[in-house]
Amino acid sequence: MIMRIIAAVALLTGAASAQWLTTKTPNVPRTADGKPNLTAPAPRLADGKPDLSGIWNPNPKYVRDIAVDLKPGEVPMQPWAEAVFKERLAGLHSYEEPDANCLPQGVPKLDTAPAPWKLIQVPGQVVILYEAFTQFRQIFLDGRKLPVDPNPIWLGYSVGHWDGDTLVVESNGFNGKAWLDQVGHPTTEKLRVTEKYRRTDFGHMQIEITIDDPGAYTKPWTVKEGPTLLVDSELLEFVCSENEQDVKHMGTKK
Amino acid sequence: MLPRIILVSALLAAGPASAQWFHVTTPGIPRTPDGKPNLTAPTPRGPDGKPLLNGIWQMNGKYLQNIAADMKPEDVPYQPWAEQLFQARQNGALGKTDPAARCIPGMPKLDALPYPFKIIETPGMVMMLFEGFTTFRQIFTDGRELPKDPNPAWFGYSVGKWEGDDWVVNTIGIKESTWLDNAGRPHSDALHLIERFQRRDFGHMDILLTIDDPKAYTKPWTVKEDLRLIPDTELLEYVCVENEKDYGHLVGK
Numbered sequence: 368m369i370m371r372i373i374a375a376v377a378l379l380t381g382a383a384s385a386q387w388l389t390t391k392t393p394n395v396p397r398t399a400d401g402k403p404n405l406t407a408p409a410p411r412l413a414d415g416k417p418d419l420s421g422i423w424n425p426n427p428k429y430v431r432d433i434a435v436d437l438k439p440g441e442v443p444m445q446p447w448a449e450a451v452f453k454e455r456l457a458g459l460h461s462y463e464e465p466d467a468n469c470l471p472q473g474v475p476k477l478d479t480a481p482a483p484w485k486l487i488q489v490p491g492q493v494v495i496l497y498e499a500f501t502q503f504r505q506i507f508l509d510g511r512k513l514p515v516d517p518n519p520i521w522l523g524y525s526v527g528h529w530d531g532d533t534l535v536v537e538s539n540g541f542n543g544k545a546w547l548d549q550v551g552h553p554t555t556e557k558l559r560v561t562e563k564y565r566r567t568d569f570g571h572m573q574i575e576i577t578i579d580d581p582g583a584y585t586k587p588w589t590v591k592e593g594p595t596l597l598v599d600s601e602l603l604e605f606v607c608s609e610n611e612q613d614v615k616h617m618g619t620k621k
Numbered sequence: 622m623l624p625r626i627i628l629v630s631a632l633l634a635a636g637p638a639s640a641q642w643f644h645v646t647t648p649g650i651p652r653t654p655d656g657k658p659n660l661t662a663p664t665p666r667g668p669d670g671k672p673l674l675n676g677i678w679q680m681n682g683k684y685l686q687n688i689a690a691d692m693k694p695e696d697v698p699y700q701p702w703a704e705q706l707f708q709a710r711q712n713g714a715l716g717k718t719d720p721a722a723r724c725i726p727g728m729p730k731l732d733a734l735p736y737p738f739k740i741i742e743t744p745g746m747v748m749m750l751f752e753g754f755t756t757f758r759q760i761f762t763d764g765r766e767l768p769k770d771p772n773p774a775w776f777g778y779s780v781g782k783w784e785g786d787d788w789v790v791n792t793i794g795i796k797e798s799t800w801l802d803n804a805g806r807p808h809s810d811a812l813h814l815i816e817r818f819q820r821r822d823f824g825h826m827d828i829l830l831t832i833d834d835p836k837a838y839t840k841p842w843t844v845k846e847d848l849r850l851i852p853d854t855e856l857l858e859y860v861c862v863e864n865e866k867d868y869g870h871l872v873g874k
Contacts, residue, residue, distance in 0.1 A: 496759070522755075
């Protein structure tokens with residue numbers, strides 16, 4: 368994982384010379400000295416629903432291990448999944464990690480990718496623009512159902528609905544190739560992900576993520592993540608295929 | 622360019638059939654009595670009277686191959702070095718040097734990909750979500766100025782404003798290694814793109830694209846690209862890096 372940490376450092380140096388990084392985000396409550404007041408109440412839209420929009424910065428510990436807050440053994444892996452996980456944890460397959468090969472992170476790893484993402488609510492859908500790989504994801508809130516026999520894809524198919532102040536996003540149709548994290552919790556085509564987004568105050572979001580994948584786990588399991596709002600900034604361009612030098616240093620083919 | 626053409630044909634033909642949400646009913650589309658979208662209905666307008674640009678659009682595919690497809694060849698005002706480089710790239714002779722061959726998208730070819738894109742207007746920013754490369758552009762309409770000395774980027778930096786019924790997008794800061802088209806027309810770091818989005822009616826839009834690059838061209842030149850609305854469907858996922866087989870067959874360094 369050292370190479371990935373180096374890659375993250377490269378991101379930091381990129382930021383320094385980029386543009387529109389000091390844009391003043393409008394409609395942010397501020398203290399008397401002009402600093403954003405991130406503990407002000409969560410904003411609401413005209414229809415009374417929480418306004419989740421903004422640029423959110425994930426806590427980077429979850430991209431390494433989505434289960435970092437769980438106790439060992441609390442991820443209910445099936446035997447084959449545990450065997451794969453242990454090999455991946457030992458670094459035997461790190462060159463195969465899709466993310467390292469500039470393939471999409473999948474959901475929910477994209478939520479935790481160590482680069483910010485911008486959430487935008489428009490009528491009938493939520494769009495998330497990810498700095499990571501400059502990808503986007505559409506979450507439909509127009510009442511459509513999840514597809515019944517979907518063509519498997521990396522980012523799946525996502526629909527959302529409101530449960531009180533919580534946006535509940537359900538996704539299926541994954542291709543089973545994505546890793547849930549860098550340590551390598553596996554997925555299969557049976558994966559269904561439920562993400563519950565709740566903006567607890569102006570500057571903080573909680574995402575409760577349930578992994579329901581009967582192909583790899585004996586029962587659904589749930590983790591929580593908490594991105595923070597990134598104000599007065601903008602997404603940068605992140606093109607993974609440009610000058611990618613990591614993967615040849617990762618692991619060794621058996 | 623043969624591999625690229627094969628790739629495009631195969632994907633277009635095979636992708637949609639098995640994909641999902643390919644048949645949704647797009648709300649807000651005027652329809653004829655038999656339920657078909659009426660694509661020649663008037664341009665929809667917002668409360669401010671400006672044309673609405675929202676929708677899934679697909680560009681006439683010929684401009685990806687040749688941005689000057691509608692011009693006489695001698696009407697492209699090359700600087701000598703730009704014409705020499707364009708000639709050197711002819712017939713795929715330097716295909717490997719096109720960043721798109723390595724799955725790196727860039728402007729202005731991104732708009733001209735033969736896959737649809739979705740425009741979503743929001744206060745202060747207009748999104749273009751591209752099926753090709755599953756990537757996006759943000760075009761800021763919040764009054765910010767273009768950056769003065771931008772860090773060069775594949776998509777550049779874009780701001781948009783209304784001039785009458787034209788939505789005018791100015792873009793600078795594009796990396797000079799992108800190509801204007803598959804034929805290989807080059808540009809320099811001085812490239813300034815001006816896109817004028819003109820929605821003619823419900824189902825048709827033109828982009829008047831001006832290439833203003835005094836280092837590569839002796840004067841600004843403009844092409845008109847036509848797009849059609851794609852109703853009752855949704856963008857598919859397109860991951861260029863997955864199982865990419867073209868690059869090894871392209872020539873050049």
